[in-house]
Amino acid sequence: MSAYSITEPTLRAKWVAGSIVVLYALITLLPLVWIVLTGFKTPPDSISYPPKVIFSPSMEGYVNLFTTRSRIAADDLAALPPPETWYDQIVRDRDMVIVGPSKFGERFLNSVIIGFGSTALSIILGTLAAYAFSRFRVPLKDDLLFFILSTRMMPPIAVAIPIFLMYRSLGLSDTHLGMILLYTGVNISLAVWLLKGFIDEIPREYEEAALIDGYTRFQAFRKVVLPQAATGIASTAIFCLIFAWNEYAFAVLLTSGTAQTAPPFIPTIIGVGGQDWPAVGAGVTLFLLPVMIFTILLRKHLLRGITFGAVRK
Amino acid sequence: MAEVRLSNLSKSFGATKALSDVTMTIPDGAFVVLLGPTGAGKTTTLRLIAGLDRPDAGDVQIAGASVLGDTPAQRDVAMVFQQYSLYPHMSVRDNLAFPLRSPVLNLPEAEIDRQINAVAGVLRISHKLDNKATQLSGGEMQRVSIGRALVRNPRIYLMDEPLSSLDAKLRAELRIELKRIHAEMGATFLYVTHDQIEAMTMATHVGVLDAGRLVQFGTPRDIYDNPHNIYVATRLGQPRINILPATAFGQAPQTAAHIGLRPEHIAVGDGQAATIRRVERLGDQTRLHLVMGSHDLITLTDAHTSHSAGETVHIRPANPLWFDAAGQRIA
Numbered sequence A: 001m002s003a004y005s006i007t008e009p010t011l012r013a014k015w016v017a018g019s020i021v022v023l024y025a026l027i028t029l030l031p032l033v034w035i036v037l038t039g040f041k042t043p044p045d046s047i048s049y050p051p052k053v054i055f056s057p058s059m060e061g062y063v064n065l066f067t068t069r070s071r072i073a074a075d076d077l078a079a080l081p082p083p084e085t086w087y088d089q090i091v092r093d094r095d096m097v098i099v100g101p102s103k104f105g106e107r108f109l110n111s112v113i114i115g116f117g118s119t120a121l122s123i124i125l126g127t128l129a130a131y132a133f134s135r136f137r138v139p140l141k142d143d144l145l146f147f148i149l150s151t152r153m154m155p156p157i158a159v160a161i162p163i164f165l166m167y168r169s170l171g172l173s174d175t176h177l178g179m180i181l182l183y184t185g186v187n188i189s190l191a192v193w194l195l196k197g198f199i200d201e202i203p204r205e206y207e208e209a210a211l212i213d214g215y216t217r218f219q220a221f222r223k224v225v226l227p228q229a230a231t232g233i234a235s236t237a238i239f240c241l242i243f244a245w246n247e248y249a250f251a252v253l254l255t256s257g258t259a260q261t262a263p264p265f266i267p268t269i270i271g272v273g274g275q276d277w278p279a280v281g282a283g284v285t286l287f288l289l290p291v292m293i294f295t296i297l298l299r300k301h302l303l304r305g306i307t308f309g310a311v312r313k
Numbered sequence B: 001m002a003e004v005r006l007s008n009l010s011k012s013f014g015a016t017k018a019l020s021d022v023t024m025t026i027p028d029g030a031f032v033v034l035l036g037p038t039g040a041g042k043t044t045t046l047r048l049i050a051g052l053d054r055p056d057a058g059d060v061q062i063a064g065a066s067v068l069g070d071t072p073a074q075r076d077v078a079m080v081f082q083q084y085s086l087y088p089h090m091s092v093r094d095n096l097a098f099p100l101r102s103p104v105l106n107l108p109e110a111e112i113d114r115q116i117n118a119v120a121g122v123l124r125i126s127h128k129l130d131n132k133a134t135q136l137s138g139g140e141m142q143r144v145s146i147g148r149a150l151v152r153n154p155r156i157y158l159m160d161e162p163l164s165s166l167d168a169k170l171r172a173e174l175r176i177e178l179k180r181i182h183a184e185m186g187a188t189f190l191y192v193t194h195d196q197i198e199a200m201t202m203a204t205h206v207g208v209l210d211a212g213r214l215v216q217f218g219t220p221r222d223i224y225d226n227p228h229n230i231y232v233a234t235r236l237g238q239p240r241i242n243i244l245p246a247t248a249f250g251q252a253p254q255t256a257a258h259i260g261l262r263p264e265h266i267a268v269g270d271g272q273a274a275t276i277r278r279v280e281r282l283g284d285q286t287r288l289h290l291v292m293g294s295h296d297l298i299t300l301t302d303a304h305t306s307h308s309a310g311e312t313v314h315i316r317p318a319n320p321l322w323f324d325a326a327g328q329r330i331a
């Protein structure tokens, strides 16, 4: 018999908890797995009934996602020189030739620029504002904080028309800057409130100690407050990125070309030459990756938690 | 190393008067101990000198110049905090290096290393240098935070109950160590403690605070022998001074309302009859708990006394202190 402990769960408790987590993971991950698999199917496999779980993988979806193709007559196809690359081959097998790259790469890059750009801006502004609200005597502090929060009380899309008109006259429509500013505007209230909570938890005494140790307030902020707020900054950044990355309504309304992000683009894949589910699956899979990678990179900070340990009471 | 002069210093937090009109000069090279009950304003005094709070009125001068306009960094003081001590996201080594790496000092890493190792040796934390600050016991944290003050060579050391969570042995060792540092470097210390032994053995001067006022300032001997009022008399002395109505032993000065008798100032042999309620043998001394009429007293006697509980002894005051009705000393 092992000794009873308050903090160590028993073996049985671990098993129960583990099984629940696994079950939950299976339920939520299943659609995701299906989409990822669809990306590696051929178009006939993707719509076969009953659905195929075992199939021979193909890169056709990814090739279709990144290219535009046109169908040519069998005689002309036979007259062409042999295909130079594996993806030429895949396309030829469907009686088509590649005529150029698709817009997916560009749109994806737009998403990266706008998503990470607005996240960075939200975090920088949010951290500075949260620090000021947490530490300084700001006149009308409570009213200002309420005002900042109130910008989130109505669904952002409710102001779509004024923003659309405003952006048109300011020349911000369909620009990277315009979308970064817009997403930052939506995220900043969340960032200020979340980060203020985290910074409030960090005792002032640490900064005071740093001030006495010969640092300026800003240096103390950088060396003492920021590292301890890492957990808050990481989780806030993930929230901001998820919103900016997935946002659909404003992206449809305000972008059409140069600055169009991936979400409004992905549905257009379906329309090109029949229902190309493998290409959609491929597009969605790639679209999911950045947020996932970002979260995994910040995992260390999320798990570390806040340290109250070095406090002597 | 510098003289610190506090002039008519006052500080309130809302309705709480944390410090009222405190004037005190800490001579260059002095070791000043601040005594006072909880809430007396000891920490507030240190914070005002360090520049973490602004006084409502009064002036703080270091080395003859007012520092009210200076940032904490410019004042060049080191402080051991009462509560939050270490940067939790750093190792012990980095905690100790932090003051040395400050932009104002700009020391080479080798020199920083040398100083850290020296201080870590003195405080017996060399084996913990690579621990995270959170992976230490309370006493180890306290030693690291003392170390963070000692690695530098500031104009004044401010220490807020730095030895409070150490065991008796370590406390005794560090007391001697701090005293040695004080003597060797001729540094100026302002040191808060509740511990009488620390006050008596380390201090060159003692300041007694009560409810935000400086009640008395002087050498430890002077504070002990010549307390200005009952309050100061009770701060020092273990066991505490006995306070009885002035006439408990017969005649008293005209305006006296209380007589104060330190345990060692009670002569046993003749005088008033008192019953021994309890005999406390501490090894090096023995305490007698007495009841005289309706009054309780404690006195000291030699270690191997043959007295036992229930006996009656005769006592009289030797060296009494007299206080008036307001508690002020009159003789």
Ligand SMILES: Nc1ncnc2c1ncn2[C@@H]1O[C@H](COP(=O)(O)OP(=O)(O)OP(=O)(O)O)[C@@H](O)[C@H]1O
Pocket (backbone or CB within 6 Å): B013, B014, B016, B017, B018, B036, B037, B038, B039, B040, B041, B042, B043, B044, B045, B082
């Ligand atoms: N930041 C603050 N806000 C409000 N009141 C405060 C603040 N700091 C101190 N006080 C009050 O000022 C008074 C003096 O506090 P201070 O911390 O100087 O006491 P202290 O002598 O250090 O006590 P202790 O021995 O318990 O540490 C107390 O009544 C305290 O409640």
Ligand SMILES: [Mg+2]
Pocket (backbone or CB within 6 Å): B042, B043, B044, B082, B160
């Ligand atoms: Mg205090």
